[in-house]
Amino acid sequence: MLLLAPLALVLGIVALRRTSSRGTRGRGLAVAGIVLGALGTLGVVVAVVVGFVNAQATRPLPGDVGSARDAHAVQLVTGTCIAELPDDGTVDVVRVVPCAQEHEAQVVTEFDFAQDAVWPGQQAADARVARACVLDEDETAAGVRPVTWSPTEQGWSRGDRRGLCLAVVDGGGVTGSFLDGSATLP
Structure with missing residues (x-):
């Protein structure tokens, strides 16, 4: 129904021009059509922008990002390196870095x-x-510990169905990737 808003706006403008040039009744209805059409069109534009921003905020990242950036936890995939592990509790946004840079x-x-x-x-x-x-025995022996992040009830209600397993070195300083064996511990 909101998709008809731009049409209402155009028809309201056409009606206002016709009532003004011919001196006929209906000017108030034409103005109402313009106002409602404009509000509806604005609503459509806002909905499209919000949808686009939300899609960008939930789109999965590549496994190894090209530069440091903030990312939502739902964007993380196998291979993503995280600069610093956040405190315990609900995780929303983390700083991801290329795995060649130091990370935790x-x-x-x-x-x-x-x-x-x-x-x-x-x-x-x-x-x-x-x-x-x-984790494998070598990682555990080297002081790497597993940390898991699972969906919360609130995230589940929004469609989050992914749990993550992280290899963590407290204090950071890791470079490279655990996945290809190139990880160098501090």
Whole structure:
């Protein structure tokens, strides 16, 4: 219905011109059509901009970004390197860096819940992602620890069905990637 707003705006302008030039009644209706058409058109423009911005904020990143930037947690994929691990709790935005730069964590695996799955509860979601997060013996011996991020109930309601497994070196200083064996620990 809002897609008809631009049409209402145009028809209101046409009607206002005709009523003004001919001196006929209907000027008030023409003005109302213009106002409502303009408001509706503005609403359509705002909706398109919000949709575009939201799509950009949730589009997955490449595994290894070309330059440092802030990213939403839902954009992270296997291979993404994270400059600094945020405090415990809900994670929204993190700083991602090229893996060649120093970083504290890297996404090493993902666990995808089925899109039609029912919310399992926070503890069950955390446990399921944790079972999929396993580091090798060499990484564990070198002081690398696993950290898991699983969807929250609020994120789940927005369609987030991905859990992440991160390889973390407390204090950072890692360069390279755990995925191809090029990671150098401090």
